[in-house]
Amino acid sequence: MTSVLSRYEALVASGELRADDEQARAALRLNELQHDLETSRDRGLFSRFRSRKAQPVRGVYIWGDVGRGKSMLMDLFHDSLKIQEKRRIHFHAFMLEVHSRLREERKKESGDPIPPVASAIAQGLRCLAFDEMVVNNSADAMIMSRLFRALIVDEGITIITTSNRAPSQLYKDGLNREHFLPFIALIEKELDIFTLNGPVDYRLDRLRGIDSWHTPLGEEATAQVREAFYRLTDYPPEDAHHVPSAELQVAGRKIFVPKSLKGVAVFSFKRLCRQPLGAADYLAIAQAYHTIIVVGVPQLGPDDRNEAARFVTLIDALYENKVKLFITAQTTPEKLYQAGDSSFEFERTVSRLQEMQSADYMAKGHGEA
Template sequence: MTAVLARYEALVAAGELRADPEQRAAAERLDALQQALEAIPARGSLLWRLARHKPKPLRGLYLWGGVGRGKSMLMDLFHHCLAIPEKRRAHFHAFMIEVHARLREARKSESGDPIPAVAAAIAENLRVLAFDEMVVNNSADAMIMSRLFTALIESHGLVIVTTSNRAPSELYKDGLNREHFLPFITLIEQKLDVMALNGPHDYRLERLAGIDTWHSPLGDAATDQVREAFFRLTDYPPEDSAHVPSADLALGGGRVLHVPKSLKGVAVFSFRKLCGEARGAADYLAVAQTYHTVILVGIPQMGPENRNEAARFVTLIDALYENKVKLFAAAAAEPEALYPRGDGAFEFERTVSRLKEMQSSEYLAAGHGEE
């Protein structure tokens, strides 16, 4: 059995991480939570049934801070080291898509409030629910989160561990009907320990030192650069590149988008897959809300005959830009030369401007989903 704190200290000793008091405090808190969870018999087990006093629910953890401060790294350590089977890690956006699908199904078969039944189904055989990048940017999620998570925590005893770029009080700030969301913020502050990670080291930017975000023309050199960016961002060993995980991203209505490479919030797509097929703004929004970084390869130089592809590319970039998604691209030309002629070429100039801004250090330092 490996402890979170021991793994963290080993990374610092090896020089892979730098000393950071806030990071260490979070590692200590996760280590204590790991030990407490592993010391409690699984619910329903013989030891659990024989226990004279059932253990008190454990407090979860809400880690928030800027980009590249080690939140996902600490979550990796916690989830990997936690030696219990009743654990689940999910990207928050994907989890909420699943919740809405479950609610729709529950409404078909039951009358009354479907949230208790959905919460019970989610909590079945589960003790820890860990999220990457909690961010709330639509009223549909905001309206149900308070009641759903109250049921998960108070009725089913789930321990919630989550990361976010924002402090709890900043979630869904200025959102529609935010008053319905405020009880969720209160729930976080009452049931989870809130810890900030805003140390001086932006590991994500440091890892990308020397690598630009836009690479042209197309060819081996451009491919090598975006490939290197992927492995630096995900810590995946390049020698095992044939086994990089893929994913199927739910788009709603039973549709899915296959993501050929999907790891730690980084996705790799071809231009042909994202813009060469019939897709709309909702598809691109799902990508932008799920991934903090998108690597797009094979972007061609387009002309009048590619007006549909160019229009989709504009919509894709709008979604990525508005959600502060980092874009690494392998393209046939620089942004201003991608679509010089054709329907919408004048409007494409705004996309060129956004693509230029997305290469700036200010944009790269912004948190995913920040407005």
């Protein structure tokens, strides 16, 4: 079975997925998209005849609550698509790349940087797939309409994306949102929009029976978060040493992510809180990943005030962006930091950590207000 639809139907038939009309309609449209991309003329033909503009295959925007199968359908589509000129990337990572390219282009002082950046991104590409489109800042909002118009209309790139929000709700109440409205109009005009809000939250279903806080440190706690990672990413626990890594760009610096897959990242406490990271770094992590696993959290004492302060800032960023958090720790949240500077203020973090373990919190979508 090599088509999106056949693979989706097999999952339903096996009982791994439950019948869902919205999912089925989206799978059918993705199947058509796969066929169109595989049978359409090679984009390279258009690059040799500049007088002819590439006509993109119409893309797809899939949105809905967390755990409704958006990433699953994206997996099926991208894995099934038999063309070389395809790319899949988390939306936040893509926008960091765009801003980096724009900075380099502006140094040339050769005019509007967006067309050459769009052209560079489109080089050798026909289909660009995004996980979790979300807009949280005015810098992204200000350029997205022009950038995506250049990619879709000028460069002929087919866009497929998932999001927790309807197009009309992107960057809601954001600063200078009127400048972002043309992007919404572009999405609604150029992409087919599908809603997935079925009754089954597969992510919570997969995590059933696994707690989010594991103590004390040891093999049993590690095995539990490894199992959570597997259930969220389908990556086999026995191959944990080969999980891909990633890098996040933050203000010209790079944050190394030791394990990064399908919106899930794994960090050690040492890497996150014993290094000089700050609010901007933690915000970038919170925006890039819907789930964070932190291993090796020690019990903190008076000499760990800097680490405790960073941990507070980290949890604030994750909490505000509704990131799912799994932790292996030496002790329970209320005993993490009982004696030291700002231990009183740490009580708010304890409260947040306890809330983040609740079913209500776990059911919230990433970035949900």
